[in-house]
Amino acid sequence: MKQPKQQQGFTVPELLIVMVVTALLTSVILIFVFYFWRYSYVLDYSQDSLVQRLNANDFLRDNLGASTGLINQNSIADSHANIIDTNNGPGYWQLLHATPGNYAVKNDGTDVGLFYFRRYSINASNNFIMNGSKPYEDEFVLYLDSAGKRLMLRSIANPSASNNKTITSCPLNLASASCPADKVIIENVQSADLRYFSRSGNLIDWTSIIDPNTGNYAGPDFANVEVVEITINVARAAFYSSTNSTSNSTIIRIALRNY
Numbered sequence: 001m002k003q004p005k006q007q008q009g010f011t012v013p014e015l016l017i018v019m020v021v022t023a024l025l026t027s028v029i030l031i032f033v034f035y036f037w038r039y040s041y042v043l044d045y046s047q048d049s050l051v052q053r054l055n056a057n058d059f060l061r062d063n064l065g066a067s068t069g070l071i072n073q074n075s076i077a078d079s080h081a082n083i084i085d086t087n088n089g090p091g092y093w094q095l096l097h098a099t100p101g102n103y104a105v106k107n108d109g110t111d112v113g114l115f116y117f118r119r120y121s122i123n124a125s126n127n128f129i130m131n132g133s134k135p136y137e138d139e140f141v142l143y144l145d146s147a148g149k150r151l152m153l154r155s156i157a158n159p160s161a162s163n164n165k166t167i168t169s170c171p172l173n174l175a176s177a178s179c180p181a182d183k184v185i186i187e188n189v190q191s192a193d194l195r196y197f198s199r200s201g202n203l204i205d206w207t208s209i210i211d212p213n214t215g216n217y218a219g220p221d222f223a224n225v226e227v228v229e230i231t232i233n234v235a236r237a238a239f240y241s242s243t244n245s246t247s248n249s250t251i252i253r254i255a256l257r258n259y
Contacts (some may be wrong), residue, residue, distance in 0.1 A: 014179035024055065049188070049234055053250040056186040056232060063140070063153070064254045067117040070196075070222035072096055073115055074139045076156045077155060078169050080110040080179075082143060086151075093141055097206040098222045104191035105146040112144040114230075115222065121161035129161040144184075144189060148172075151192065151232060153183040186232060193231035198224060199255075229253045 002100050074081075077091035085092040094113050121129040121136035128135040138161070141154035157166040168182060175181035196204040196221075209219035235247040 009063050026080055026149050028134050034107060049236065051247050052188075053232065053234065053248065057250060057252050059183075059185055060230065061254055063119070063255065064117060064120045064228060066257065067119045067140075068257055069118060070098070070225045070228070070256070071116045071118055071139070072222050074141065074156055076139050078141075078154065078156050078168070080174055082137045082141075082154075082171060087115060096222075096224055097217070098196045098204050099206050100193075100203065100221065102145065102193050102197045103143050104108060104192050105149050107146075109147040111146055114142045114144065114194060115228075116141050119166075121158050122165050123163045124165055126165070129164060130161070136164075138164070138166040142185075144192065145172075147191050148187070148214070151185040151189045153185055155183070161225060185235065188234045188236040191237050193229075195229040196222075196225040197227040198231070199226040201227075225256065227255050 041046070059098040072087065073095045074093050078093065079091060080164075081093045082089060083089055083094040085094050087095070089249045093116065096113055096115060096174045097117075103114060107113060118137040119140065121138050123129055130136070136158045137156075138158050139156040143152055143154065143155070144150070145152045146172075154167050154251050157164050169182045170176070172181045198204055204220045204225050206219045206221050207217045209217065211218040230252045231249055233249045
């Protein structure tokens with residue numbers, strides 16, 4: 001009589017051991033993959049932030065370095081002013097003063113004006129457009145777009161300057177062929193720190209002096225600013241995270257032409 005064949009296979013304890021070991025190895029691999037994937041995204045965001053900050057540095061140096069000075073308010077009417085001065089009415093941005101400090105994007109989405117500056121009007125051949133013996137001037141607004149967390153530049157072309165290379169720009173939602181969108185200088189902005197200096201290096205602060213008769217600030221203002229320092233603070237969260245995974249700052253100091 002033939003003996004019955006012995007069945008081959010895992011015992012229950014052996015099967016449990018294999019399952020536990022497999023689960024542990026799988027967990028280790030998944031954790032490694034997750035952290036490697038997370039680190040890759042953080043590194044990618046950091047590199048993107050570095051490129052944006054370098055581009056912002058170059059753009060602001062080129063534009064502010066060629067300016068003829070900072071001003072308290074636009075004198076050329078802007079029909080799409082984001083922050084309207086209630087005293088002067090539509091067309092004029094809020095009056096600003098040379099007050100150093102931190103200016104953060106607002107939670108309610110309201111835009112934040114940083115400062116305004118002038119620059120000579122030029123034509124397509126990069127020649128000055130003259131108004132008699134003096135060139136015409138265009139005006140520009142540097143502001144924080146709180147809703148999009150972007151540092152923006154509004155251009156306001158001088159309407160009297162014929163063949164002006166500068167074209168008046170508009171908010172992104174109102175942009176058209178005749179009114180291009182405001183320039184996005186850098187995205188993911190949290191705040192901007194501003195400081196102003198004279199040519200000799202003295203800090204200019206409109207709030208540094210108070211008129212004893214009126215109690216109002218009477219310190220040096222934008223007309224005295226010859227050097228601008230802008231610190232742009234940016235932060236970005238990865239799509240899988242609710243908190244910022246990268247945070248960087250860049251300091252830009254620019255000497256103006258108004259001396």
